[in-house]
Amino acid sequence: MPVDIFGYLYAGIVAAGGVIGYAKAGSIPSLAAGLAFGTTLAVGAYQTSQDSSNSTIQLGASSILAGLMGYRFYNSRKIMPAGVVALLSVLNIGRIGLRALGTTPTHH
Template identity: 60%
Template structure:
């Protein structure tokens, strides 16, 4: 069975990077969104093939959650950092 939540998480992360680029012209947002979205998508693909193979998904979501959680604590703004950090709580590996 396909890891639907994993692919949705990956798409959300990638879309967030693209939105950051289109709204603010932020190339780092675009690069991070595509990188982490791609890694999350690859992890979801691996989990689809073997449900026990969660290492890439877990590592990607922990790193992204940590980075965005740090940004949220520094800025106090929920969007986008708080949202991405809290997605890790919703999407449990």
């Protein structure tokens, strides 16, 4: 089964964003959210790597991040970090949707 490379990269970017938010602004909520969502997304990427149809955790976390960060981007118009995370989240949701529709290979 193929490794969910995009899923792991997305998880790493989210976690790194939390660490950077803490380092730059001393934001403990950014650190906690980044690490919590990054870990959740990494677990989801692992599950998807084991079974490509098992994307519930990734879909849930990506949906929450798309909503939260999309809202932050809408209000702030700041590309970093809100715009980037919102975009990556929407891309991941689309990727999961395409896989569910059977338009991308599942490599069983």
